[in-house]
Amino acid sequence: MPRLVLLAHPAVRSAFARELGRDVEYHERIDSTQTRARELAMAGALSGVVVADHQVAGLGTRGRSWHAVAGSSLLASWIARPAPTAPALFAALAGVAVARALDSLGAEGARLKWPNDVELQGRKLAGVLAHATSDGGGGVLVLGIGINVHQRQRDLPDEIARTATSLAIAGHPVDRLALLARLTRELDRLEATGELERAHGEWTERSTLLGRPVVVQVEGRSPLAGTATAIDDEGALLVHTADGIERIVTGEVRLA
Ligand code: BTN
DSSP: OGGGGGSHHHHHHHHHHHHHOOOOOESBBBBBBBHOOOOOOOHHOOSOEEEESSSSSOOOOGOOBOOOTTTTTTEEEESSSOOSSSHHHHHHHHHHHHHHHHTTOOOOOEEEETTEEEEEETEEEEEEEEEEOOOOSEEEEEEEEEEOOOOOOGSSSSTTTBBBOOOTTTTOOOOOOHHHHHHHHHHHHHSTTHHHHHHHHHHHHHHHHTOOOOEOTTTTOOOOOEEEEETTTTTTTEEEETTTTEEEEEEEEOOO
């Protein structure tokens, strides 16, 4: 029995919510946990996590959609209020939280591709989507994470079949409920004193791009070639080019 679906039972859900220390809303089927968590955040929710077994209108970065067959993935959105001071950096470092959670469950060695992709064995395993909103106070961040868990190769849509993977494809049978618990703990840990700096260092170690020649495509500009050297304290990628240092806030980056 896939354990995530046990969250449909109120008693299981409230025990799990106590374990996590935050409200848990579970949906067997929903448009998008991100849309739902944003509604809750707009209505004043302080924390909480929205989880689904299946999304029918999952949101990806840069206006894309996020597809996952029913029952295949960990699909969740966490509410953080007040928002972290640098939401884009926090979203990148959420990748470190994903990698640490995976390590703890035996799926070791995940690597991070700027801005928010988690890769395993050179293929995309997970993505992070962040929506920060100001509210006249400290603001609120809704952080959505999708992790491919049980997909078989034939479950991956054609357009990502050669660039994506799942924990099952990579040989790691992982339980989604355990992953949700570990990942929530790792996300909470990022908010403790000194932990962002530590995670920033770990992001650098796990990065697929740093120290390597890259080509960056920024909308409306011609491609830019250089060497990726760091992410700064706001999560921007620094690329050393022949003309100086470029600070990339949004764009597509690939190895040259
Ligand atoms: C990316 O494009 O790489 C980011 C994908 C983020 C997908 C997750 S799944 C849970 C949450 N709900 C959504 O609709 N999107 C995010």
